[in-house]
Amino acid sequence: MADNAKKLSPDDFKLMSDTGQAFLDREKISAPSLTFLQDSWRRLKKNKAAMVSLIILVIIIILAFTSSFWQPHNPNATNPNLANLPPKIPGIDINGFNGTLNQSGTRVDAYAQAGAGKGIHYLMGTDYLGRDLFSRVLYGTRISLIIALVASFFDLTIGVLYGIVSGWKGGRVDNVMQRIIEIMLSIPYIVIMVLLILVLKPGMSAIILAIAITSWINMARLVRAQTLELKNQEFILAARTLGESPLKIAFKHLLPNLSSVIIINMMFTIPTAIFNEAFLSYIGIGISAPQASLGTLISDGQKNFQFLPYQMWYPAIVLSILMIAFNILGDGLRDAFDPKSRE
Incomplete structure (x- = not known):
C-alpha cells in the first residue's frame, strides 16, 4: 500500500504570488496601539458637551490669569463720579449695551449725565463706587480659580497620600485613620470656617486653611477604597514577591x-x-473688601438688583458657567476613563 501511495515532488509545491499575499494582508484585522490615556482622550473627544466645556474653561482661565496685563481699568480703583453706569460696548446700539438707562419711561444717556468723556466706556458697567465691573469680574474669577487650584493641590497631596497609606497598611492603622476622617466629617465646613475667622481675619488665608483641613477627605476615602481593591491584584502581589519597596509600588x-x-x-x-x-x-x-470675588460681587449686586440688575447678573452668569462647565467636563472624564459607568 505504501508503494501505491503517490510520492510528492518539489514540483508539487509552489510559492504564493504577491497577489495572494496581498489578499491575506487585506484580511488581517489590525488597529493602532493606544495607551490608556490615549484611548481615554479618544473617547473624551467624542463627547461634544465635554469638549465644549473644556474649551470654555480654557478661555475663561486664560482671560482671568492674563487680565492683569490687558484689563482696561484697575479693578479696585474708585471713581464716585462714574458710579452705577450701565454697560456700554462701542459700536453697539442695543438697549442694555449702549450706556443708556430707562428713567421715567424715557431712555437717557447715563454717560453724558455723569460727565464721562466720549472715549470712556465700561463693557459691564460700574458698581456703586464707580469701579469697572468687567475688571472686577475677571479679578474675582481669578480669585475663585486660585481657591480651586489650592483645593486640587491638597487633594493631590494630602488626600492621595492619606488614602494610599490607609488602604495599603490596613488593619489597625486603617481603622485609626478612618476614625480620624469620620470625626472630621462630623464637623460642618461652615463651623470650621467660623472658628478660623475667630483666629484669623476674613480673607483668602482663612479660606485656604479651611480647605486644607477639609477638602481632601473625599479624595482620601476614594483612593483608600481603590487601594484596598488593587493591593490584592496579581501584579501588585508579583511586585511584592520580587521585593519592591512599598514606595516604589505606590508610584x-x-x-x-x-x-x-x-x-x-x-x-x-x-x-x-x-x-x-x-x-x-x-x-x-x-474674601473681604476691597478685593473682589464672584461671591462678593453677587452680594454687592443684589443690593441694587431692582434698579441695576446687571451688577448681579454678570458675576452670577460667570459663576454658573464655571460650575456647569466643570461638572459636565467631570462627567465626560468619568465616561472616558470608565466606559462601563455609562451602562
Whole structure:
C-alpha cells in the first residue's frame, strides 16, 4: 500500500504570488496601539458637551490669569463720579449695551449725565463706587480659580497620600485613620470656617486653611477604597514577591491605576471649592473688601438688583458657567476613563 501511495515532488509545491499575499494582508484585522490615556482622550473627544466645556474653561482661565496685563481699568480703583453706569460696548446700539438707562419711561444717556468723556466706556458697567465691573469680574474669577487650584493641590497631596497609606497598611492603622476622617466629617465646613475667622481675619488665608483641613477627605476615602481593591491584584502581589519597596509600588503600580479616580474626583472638587468660596464671600465671611470675588460681587449686586440688575447678573452668569462647565467636563472624564459607568 505504501508503494501505491503517490510520492510528492518539489514540483508539487509552489510559492504564493504577491497577489495572494496581498489578499491575506487585506484580511488581517489590525488597529493602532493606544495607551490608556490615549484611548481615554479618544473617547473624551467624542463627547461634544465635554469638549465644549473644556474649551470654555480654557478661555475663561486664560482671560482671568492674563487680565492683569490687558484689563482696561484697575479693578479696585474708585471713581464716585462714574458710579452705577450701565454697560456700554462701542459700536453697539442695543438697549442694555449702549450706556443708556430707562428713567421715567424715557431712555437717557447715563454717560453724558455723569460727565464721562466720549472715549470712556465700561463693557459691564460700574458698581456703586464707580469701579469697572468687567475688571472686577475677571479679578474675582481669578480669585475663585486660585481657591480651586489650592483645593486640587491638597487633594493631590494630602488626600492621595492619606488614602494610599490607609488602604495599603490596613488593619489597625486603617481603622485609626478612618476614625480620624469620620470625626472630621462630623464637623460642618461652615463651623470650621467660623472658628478660623475667630483666629484669623476674613480673607483668602482663612479660606485656604479651611480647605486644607477639609477638602481632601473625599479624595482620601476614594483612593483608600481603590487601594484596598488593587493591593490584592496579581501584579501588585508579583511586585511584592520580587521585593519592591512599598514606595516604589505606590508610584510605579498604584498611582497609574488610580489616575482615573484621582482626575475625576478632582474635576468635582474644583466646582465645590469655587461654590464654597462664593458662598462664604456672599455671606460676608470670605474674601473681604476691597478685593473682589464672584461671591462678593453677587452680594454687592443684589443690593441694587431692582434698579441695576446687571451688577448681579454678570458675576452670577460667570459663576454658573464655571460650575456647569466643570461638572459636565467631570462627567465626560468619568465616561472616558470608565466606559462601563455609562451602562
